[in-house]
Amino acid sequence: xxxxxxxxxxxxxxxxxxxxxxxxxxxxxxxxxxxxxxxxxxxxxxxxxxxxxxxxxxxxxxxxxxxxxxxxxxxxxxxxxxxxxxxxxxxxxxxxxxxxxxxxxxxxxxxxxxxxxxxxxxxxxxxxxxxxxxxxxxxxxxxxxxxxxxxxxxxxxxxxxxxxxxxxxxxxxxxxxxxxxxxxxxxxxxxxxxxxxxxxxxxxxxxxxxxxxxxxxxxxxxxxxxxxxxxxxxxxxxxxxxxxxxxxxxxxxxxxxxxxxxxxxxxxxxxxxxxxxxxxxxxxxxxxxxxxxxxxxxxxxxxxxxx
Amino acid sequence: xxxxxxxxxxxxxxxxxxxxxxxxxxxxxxxxxxxxxxxxxxxxxxxxxxxxxxxxxxxxxxxxxxxxxxxxxxxxxxxxxxxxxxxxxxxxxxxxxxxxxxxxxxxxxxxxxxxxxxxxxxxxxxxxxxxxxxxxxxxxxxxxxxxxxxxxxxxxxxxxxxxxxxxxxxxxxxxxxxxxxxxxxxxxxxxxxxxxxxxxxxxxxxxxxxxxxxxxxxxxxxxxxxxxxxxxxxxxxxxxxxxxxxxxxxxxxxxxxxxxxxxxxxxxxxxxxxxxxxxxxxxxxxxxxxxxxxxxxxxxxxxxxxxxxxxxxxxxxxxxxxxxxxxxxxxxxxxxxxxxxxxxxxxxxxxxxxxxxxxxxxxxxxxxxxxx
Numbered sequence: 274x275x276x277x278x279x280x281x282x283x284x285x286x287x288x289x290x291x292x293x294x295x296x297x298x299x300x301x302x303x304x305x306x307x308x309x310x311x312x313x314x315x316x317x318x319x320x321x322x323x324x325x326x327x328x329x330x331x332x333x334x335x336x337x338x339x340x341x342x343x344x345x346x347x348x349x350x351x352x353x354x355x356x357x358x359x360x361x362x363x364x365x366x367x368x369x370x371x372x373x374x375x376x377x378x379x380x381x382x383x384x385x386x387x388x389x390x391x392x393x394x395x396x397x398x399x400x401x402x403x404x405x406x407x408x409x410x411x412x413x414x415x416x417x418x419x420x421x422x423x424x425x426x427x428x429x430x431x432x433x434x435x436x437x438x439x440x441x442x443x444x445x446x447x448x449x450x451x452x453x454x455x456x457x458x459x460x461x462x463x464x465x466x467x468x469x470x471x472x473x474x475x476x477x478x479x480x481x482x483x484x485x486x487x488x489x490x491x492x493x494x495x496x497x498x499x500x501x502x503x504x505x506x507x508x509x510x511x512x513x514x515x516x517x518x519x520x521x522x523x524x525x526x527x528x529x530x531x532x533x534x535x536x537x538x539x540x541x542x543x544x545x546x547x548x549x550x551x552x553x554x555x556x557x558x559x560x561x562x563x564x565x566x567x568x569x570x571x572x573x574x575x576x577x578x579x580x
Numbered sequence: 581x582x583x584x585x586x587x588x589x590x591x592x593x594x595x596x597x598x599x600x601x602x603x604x605x606x607x608x609x610x611x612x613x614x615x616x617x618x619x620x621x622x623x624x625x626x627x628x629x630x631x632x633x634x635x636x637x638x639x640x641x642x643x644x645x646x647x648x649x650x651x652x653x654x655x656x657x658x659x660x661x662x663x664x665x666x667x668x669x670x671x672x673x674x675x676x677x678x679x680x681x682x683x684x685x686x687x688x689x690x691x692x693x694x695x696x697x698x699x700x701x702x703x704x705x706x707x708x709x710x711x712x713x714x715x716x717x718x719x720x721x722x723x724x725x726x727x728x729x730x731x732x733x734x735x736x737x738x739x740x741x742x743x744x745x746x747x748x749x750x751x752x753x754x755x756x757x758x759x760x761x762x763x764x765x766x767x768x769x770x771x772x773x774x775x776x777x778x779x780x781x782x783x784x785x786x787x788x789x790x791x792x793x794x795x796x797x798x799x800x801x802x803x804x805x806x807x808x809x810x811x812x813x814x815x816x817x818x819x820x821x822x823x824x825x826x827x828x829x830x831x832x833x834x835x836x837x838x839x840x841x842x843x844x845x846x847x848x849x850x851x852x853x854x855x856x857x858x859x860x861x862x863x864x865x866x867x868x869x870x871x872x873x874x875x876x877x878x879x880x881x882x883x884x885x886x887x888x889x890x891x892x893x894x895x896x897x898x899x900x901x902x903x904x905x906x907x908x909x910x911x912x913x914x915x916x917x918x919x920x921x922x923x924x925x926x927x928x929x930x931x932x933x934x935x936x937x938x939x940x941x942x943x944x945x946x947x948x949x950x951x952x
Contacts, residue, residue: 338618365613452763
């Protein structure tokens with residue numbers, strides 16, 4: 274087969290599969306050791322050797338010698354991790370060619386054009402990277418501390434749970450983001466509802482209130498006026514750093530990707546926040562762009578867009 | 581902790597005898613990292629059938645006949661329901677009692693059942709088509725852009741016509757309409773019948789990648805992923821160390837399975853004295869073998885070990901070995917030797933000579949004994 278193996282090692286999950294196919298063959302959890310920036314290269318090498326072995330021989334089930342590999346790298350990840358990964362591929366697995374691509378520059382192509390604003394809500398943080406005519410504008414890269422890691426920590430303290438797996442389970446099954454009418458109602462009315470659930474990984478019953486289900490939006494769409502993190506604000510800040518001529522094309526092609534964007538209600542709330550913030554003083558220069566904002570709808574699952 | 585013997589591999593790491601392989605050409609023990617793996621063939625873990633590589637690739641490395649439960653991932657069984665007089669086949673999980681009737685998947689014959697499941701998988705096709713369409717668009721774009729690029733490089737001065745042409749080529753961006761989307765109301769959330777176990781968790785969603793359903797009753801039974809049979813080769817001389825059997829029922833008597841336990845003596849600790857350790861060396865081969873222990877302070881001569889042959893029972897050597905004084909005792913195919921020790925760690929080198937057929941192989945290794 275002439276298809277290349279595509280591997281994206283994210284902080285939380287690694288997606289692997291063949292190029293040319295619509296979906297990755299497998300999505301596995303990335304070993305937590307790989308997100309530790311303190312490790313030196315040989316330690317990364319040991320962890321990666323075992324991990325990439327599993328990826329190639331058990332998940333993708335390919336013959337690494339017989340094809341190229343595409344490795345998606347994260348701009349902000351440790352350089353040593355990347356070097357160790359490439360070393361494992363060349364030495365251990367005997368991959369003939371490795372292509373390195375920048376993670377966030379790729380989803381633009383799912384919109385059919387070459388220009389766009391990629392908003393990746395990942396595990397460690399939420400990132401915005403504008404891409405113009407295929408070239409990422411790295412100066413305008415914005416990173417906001419509203420990753421899913423923070424959402425999980427927030428939920429942990431609220432629910433008073435210590436178990437990581439249980440909190441992740443609750444977030445996946447119950448997390449929501451409010452927008453439009455629901456958002457107004459939540460602010461105005463005070464009613465609440467308690468759910469008693471037994472999450473995976475914990476044997477005990479946990480009480481989750483309706484308000485707590487909406488924790489993700491507190492972290493990701495915090496109040497801009499009180500200096501809380503807000504993904505939409507990050508997008509606008511990034512736009513301000515871009516050339517004035519490019520802004521129209523960029524805002525017309527906003528692409529949401531990453532695991533966080535899978536939370537129900539994320540896209541709608543994002544659009545709402547963006548439109549509201551364009552009225553804000555700080556972004557008055559961008560106000561004219563209000564009419565041109567468009568978030569790309571695609572049939573493709575958002576958390577796999579980078580892959 | 582514990583008392584055990586480790587062998588040093590060439591790469592610098594130490595391993596127990598069970599973790600290592602043996603290369604005949606280099607006569608060296610190899611650890612897991614010193615063998616390169618290759619996928620030889622595929623098989624299904626449920627029906628145990630071997631799948632030729634081309635078929636495996638066509639089905640995306642999944643079995644065509646076996647399916648896994650979307651809830652607990654165990655293999656699904658085909659169940660027959662005879663109650664209404666008419667035969668109804670459907671899938672069922674013996675572990676969590678999920679059945680495919682919830683999805684409406686059933687058939688009057690086995691073939692019908694499998695066909696109805698296939699239609700479920702056409703959901704993947706629109707995505708595949710979308711991806712292909714994108715690929716084609718970009719290929720066309722690439723050709724066009726290349727033409728434009730070269731044209732610009734060729735000319736040094738832009739004329740007015742060039743400028744007008746490139747401006748007119750630009751796509752105009754239309755303002756987009758923003759329609760407010762319908763959201764849920766607080767009342768509906770307060771009164772909805774929320775069942776935690778009806779929601780899919782992250783593993784279930786990641787198995788159903790194309791749809792990633794939020795509710796369990798939307799999840800479909802995925803075909804079972806295949807497992808691989810991998811062969812291992814020595815990293816240095818590229819000779820086969822382990823080559824698996826392709827056919828499931830045939831067990832090859834000449835199978836290539838060069839594990840170190842079959843060729844190298846196993847070292848056990850019998851007794852730990854104050855200043856010595858009594859080690860037992862067990863001969864795994866079926867002929868008399870010889871070993872030398874170096875760097876210990878004992879006389880460095882050859883000691884022979886008897887062996888167990890499958891046909892002739894105990895095989896003893898003719899005469900005694902040159903270094904018989906070192907041997908404490910002999911039992912069948914084992915030899916007990918006392919080595920002097922100063923601390924809880926003992927290092928020594930070993931030369932092991934055994935015969936395979938008419939050849940005599942000599943292996944050198946370093947041994948590390950832990951005593952805690």
